Amino acid sequence: MQWSQIKTLFILCFLVLDIYLIFQFIEKQQAANIGLLEREEITLEQQLKDDDITIENTPNQRVEEAFIKVRQKDFSKEDRDRLEGLPNQEAVITNENHLIISQFKEGIALPDKVTEEQLQEIVQANILYGDEYQFGEWNKEKNVIYFFPIKNGRPVYFNPSGVVVIYLNEKNEIILYTQTRLDKADINSEKKPLIHPVEAVGRLYNNQHIVSGDTVNKLTVGYQTVVPLADGVQVFVPTWKITVNKEKSFFVNATEGIIFTSSDEDFLYEEISNLLSRMSLTSQKVSWKKSVIDMLENKMTDLKKRSETK
Numbered sequence: 001m002q003w004s005q006i007k008t009l010f011i012l013c014f015l016v017l018d019i020y021l022i023f024q025f026i027e028k029q030q031a032a033n034i035g036l037l038e039r040e041e042i043t044l045e046q047q048l049k050d051d052d053i054t055i056e057n058t059p060n061q062r063v064e065e066a067f068i069k070v071r072q073k074d075f076s077k078e079d080r081d082r083l084e085g086l087p088n089q090e091a092v093i094t095n096e097n098h099l100i101i102s103q104f105k106e107g108i109a110l111p112d113k114v115t116e117e118q119l120q121e122i123v124q125a126n127i128l129y130g131d132e133y134q135f136g137e138w139n140k141e142k143n144v145i146y147f148f149p150i151k152n153g154r155p156v157y158f159n160p161s162g163v164v165v166i167y168l169n170e171k172n173e174i175i176l177y178t179q180t181r182l183d184k185a186d187i188n189s190e191k192k193p194l195i196h197p198v199e200a201v202g203r204l205y206n207n208q209h210i211v212s213g214d215t216v217n218k219l220t221v222g223y224q225t226v227v228p229l230a231d232g233v234q235v236f237v238p239t240w241k242i243t244v245n246k247e248k249s250f251f252v253n254a255t256e257g258i259i260f261t262s263s264d265e266d267f268l269y270e271e272i273s274n275l276l277s278r279m280s281l282t283s284q285k286v287s288w289k290k291s292v293i294d295m296l297e298n299k300m301t302d303l304k305k306r307s308e309t310k
Contacts, residue, residue, distance in 0.1 A: 051205075051211075051212045053201075053205065053210060053211075053216070054215045056218070059219060065152075065191055065192065065194055066192070067188040067192070067236065068151055068185040068223065068235075069186040069229075069233050070185045070186070070234055070236065071182075071234065072181070072183065074096070074098060075093050075098070075181065083100065083102070083128060086102075086126065088105050090286055091103075098161075099275075101279065101292075103288040103292060104175055107169060110122075110172045110173070119135050123147055123166075126174075126177075127177065127179055133149050133164050134147060134148060136148040137249060139265070142268060142302070142303075143167065143168040143169070143170070144167060146158070146163060146165060146264070147164035148222070149162040149163070149181070149182050151182060154221055154222045155241075156182065157223065157224050159182070160267075161180055162180050163179075164178070165179075192255050193255075194238055194254040195240075195255070195257050199257065200219070201219075203257050209244075209250055209259070215244070216243070217243045218242075218243040219240060219241070219243075220241045223238060224236060225237075237253055237255060238253075238254040239254050239260070269300070272300050276293065276297065276300070279293055
């Protein structure tokens with residue numbers, strides 16, 4: 001056999017071997033990729049489980065919800081007359097008829113181990129349009145309770161244009177509340193699929209908002225503002241509210257998975273700041289003006305100190 005034929009034979013053998021090895025490599029790579037995809041599908045829930053993070057009562061069905069548009073509603077002359085008829089309180093309407101500030105002449109004592117239902121009854125009996133709001137949050141450290149307005153059957157979280165903020169004293173008595181109100185919602189006809197609640201929890205986990213040993217107690221859908229328009233209309237996006245360890249709530253955009261970073265104390269700081277400005281500007285005479293301003297300024301100071309220590 002001539003050398004040229006031998007060389008050709010070797011080349012063909014090596015070529016066949018190379019092709020065989022390439023196919024082997026491709027098969028192993030595909031198998032590895034399939035395994036990786038399978039691991040990715042179970043990674044999040046498995047990671048949470050491995051890190052001792054418990055999710056209670058996870059909704060099983062996929063949820064769809066629509067965006068809504070709402071503007072703030074004025075309090076009318078009729079509302080002013082009704083407000084004057086409410087017992088045990090002295091109230092003013094300020095900020096171009098958008099804001100009620102009312103102090104109770106005698107504090108309303110809350111029962112020991114008061115329930116959300118009892119709080120709801122107190123609100124409905126003592127404020128205008130109480131049935132339009134539902135219990136939202138209770139910051140016991142700051143002695144503040146929030147009631148959120150209901151639009152399209154869901155709560156609107158921490159929106160200054162529509163919220164009831166209740167202030168308690170050291171005896172757990174309601175002494176003051178502020179109220180703003182949202183108008184009727186314009187509901188988008190198209191509903192969008194929301195991210196799975198476990199994915200929303202995963203966003204918090206990946207950003208270290210929840211850690212090993214935490215328990216996710218509740219997942220509910222409400223609304224948060226995404227776009228305030230120039231004409232005063234606000235666009236609200238469906239939002240997952242995630243309650244952790246029964247004491248801390250986080251909010252995740254339910255269509256894009258973006259975490260809303262502001263806290264209830266950030267909201268409270270802005271609320272009190274704006275409230276103090278409104279009270280200093282109002283010409284209406286009320287007996288409680290100085291005492292309320294003092295209380296609010298003390299809360300502002302406390303919030304500032306807490307913010308500086310973070």
